[in-house]
Each structure stands twice: as C-alpha cells, then as structure tokens.
Amino acid sequence: MDSHQLGDNLSAILHTEDELRSRLAEMAREIEVDYAGNPPLLVGVLKGAVMVMADLARELRFHAQMDWMAVSSYGASTKSSGVVRILKDLDADITGRDVLIVEDIIDSGLTLSWLKENLESRGAKSVRICTMLRKPEALKVEVDVAYVGFDIPVEFVVGYGLDFAEDYRNLRDVAVLAPHVYGGE
Ligand code: 5GP
Ligand code: MG
Numbered sequence: 265m266d267s268h269q270l271g272d273n274l275s276a277i278l279h280t281e282d283e284l285r286s287r288l289a290e291m292a293r294e295i296e297v298d299y300a301g302n303p304p305l306l307v308g309v310l311k312g313a314v315m316v317m318a319d320l321a322r323e324l325r326f327h328a329q330m331d332w333m334a335v336s337s338y339g340a341s342t343k344s345s346g347v348v349r350i351l352k353d354l355d356a357d358i359t360g361r362d363v364l365i366v367e368d369i370i371d372s373g374l375t376l377s378w379l380k381e382n383l384e385s386r387g388a389k390s391v392r393i394c395t396m397l398r399k400p401e402a403l404k405v406e407v408d409v410a411y412v413g414f415d416i417p418v419e420f421v422v423g424y425g426l427d428f429a430e431d432y433r434n435l436r437d438v439a440v441l442a443p444h445v446y447g448g449e
C-alpha cells in the first residue's frame with residue numbers, strides 16, 4: 265500500500281517499509297557491537313513485535329535464539345490501562361542469560377517497565393530493550409531503552425505489526441490511524 269491508497273481510515277504514512285528496514289539495519293550494527301561474542305536471547309512481545317523481530321533477527325550477524333511472550337494490551341481500545349497480565353509466558357529459562365526485549369512501540373512505557381522488571385526478577389544476567397517506535401511525549405514512567413528506531417508524535421499508529429482491533433498488522437508501512445476511526449478528535 266502506498267500513500268495514494270491510504271483510504272479514509274489512515275491519515276498519513278509515518279515511516280515507509282524502506283525507512284524501517286534501513287533503520288533496523290543501523291540498530292543491528294549497534295547490537296552486534298554491544299553483544300560482541302555473546303548473543304542475547306531475543307524476546308519478542310506478541311503480537312505487535314512479530315515484524316520487528318523477523319526483520320531484526322535476520323539482520324543480525326550472529327546466531328540468536330528467539331522466544332516470545334504475550335501480555336495484555338489495549339484490545340480494541342487505544343489507551344493503556346497500566347495493568348499487565350501475562351497471556352503467554354516464555355518457554356526458556358532466562359536465569360543467567362542476556363535478554364534483549366524486542367518491541368514494536370513504547371507509548372506510556374507501562375508495559376515495558378513492568379516487563380523489564382519481571383524478567384530481571386527471574387535472574388536474567390541483563391535485560392535490555394529494543395523498540396522500533398517510541399512516543400517520548402506519552403511516557404508516564406521512565407524506561408531505560410537501549411535501542412530506539414524512531415521517536416514519533418503522540419498519535420495512534422498502525423502497520424508493521426501494530427494493529428487496531430487486529431486490523432492493519434500486515435500493512436508494510438507505519439501509518440497514522442485517522443482519529444475518527446477510534447472516536448478521537
Ligand atoms: P504502553 O504500555 O507503552 O503504553 O503501550 C504498550 C503497547 O500498547 C504496545 O506494545 C502496543 O501494543 C500498544 N500501543 C501503544 N501505542 C500504540 C499505537 O500508537 N498503535 C498501536 N497499534 N498500538 C499501540
Ligand atoms: Mg507491543
């Protein structure tokens with residue numbers, strides 16, 4: 265889909281597929297240096313991080329294991345509740361391991377700060393966060409994020425794994441959802 269085919273429900277393309285991929289390549293080079301000789305376990309947060317994980321993992325020039333967690337998120341709403349529930353836990357025992365959380369987006373930061381603490385409490389050697397997108401002006405808690413793709417404005421975005429009521433995840437670009445779709449102004 266390109267900007268000529270946005271339709272009525274998407275108001276703008278924020279980052280194209282190409283921009284996302286080339287930024288991910290830069291992030292991968294940083295990650296390779298930081299974890300030289302010591303590949304972390306990549307932990308993706310379902311479902312939004314599926315695209316980031318697939319592209320990042322293949323971009324990395326080391327053998328990396330992947331694991332997945334699912335935590336409660338917004339559902340069909342666009343506001344964070346701050347209540348985090350594990351829907352699917354890790355398969356791996358992360359005791360003594362270096363863990364790199366791979367996320368699609370950080371909005372309030374509530375999910376990630378909770379998740380980071382949760383993984384640290386299991387005895388991981390280190391827990392770092394890599395996110396494709398972040399909304400700095402929406403942060404409600406401080407989260408130490410090691411790798412950020414793009415900082416974006418406080419708008420509800422979809423695509424590249426990100427959904428609205430489970431739609432739009434397979435959109436190749438990241439686009440802004442028109443506020444009338446979710447009852448915003
Ligand atoms: P946080 O806890 O940082 O507020 O939000 C975490 C989760 O909320 C993200 O992983 C994502 O699932 C969802 N989220 C936050 N902002 C957006 C957005 O702009 N678009 C979509 N589709 N999901 C979002
Ligand atoms: Mg997510």
Ligand code: MG
Pocket residue numbers: 312337338339426427428
């Ligand atoms: Mg969602």
